[in-house]
Amino acid sequence: MARNETGAGTRGGKGPKSPPGAARGSGAEGAETGETKKKKRTPPGEFLRQVRQEGAKVTWPSRKETAISTAMVLFVCFLFAIFFLIVDWVISTAVRFILG
Template sequence: MARTNPLTFIAQVRAEVAKVVWPTRRETTITTIMVFIMAFFAATFFFIVDQIVKLGLNGILGIGG
């Protein structure tokens, strides 16, 4: 692999960083809200599945009166 001058490397990094398209505040807010909504739905889904499995196991094993 060829060696690169540190100054050339820094110039290349700056050029690549300039190409980055940063999200707007609105996009970041909407994405954050969507993550919280999806986390809520996933938690609810797994809670319901866990309760069904618990009910089934309690029924099969006869534990918990």
């Protein structure tokens, strides 16, 4: 097994190589040295303003597109219901025939 600059083993010299002294792992090293960072809480008013801004960036579907999509979903659900009704009937008939 080859060793990289940090002394960690790698297979065949492949794998991530980080410069000496670079942070690695899940961040537990930072917790041990007291380098944890606390996230700043966003006030509710600021949060709602940001939500409105992001909502304005979204390309919303038209009423017609929504109606067509809804109709397609309902139609496909209906087809699946019919399909499973038929499959259930076939299986139950076969089981009744086999068990007598």
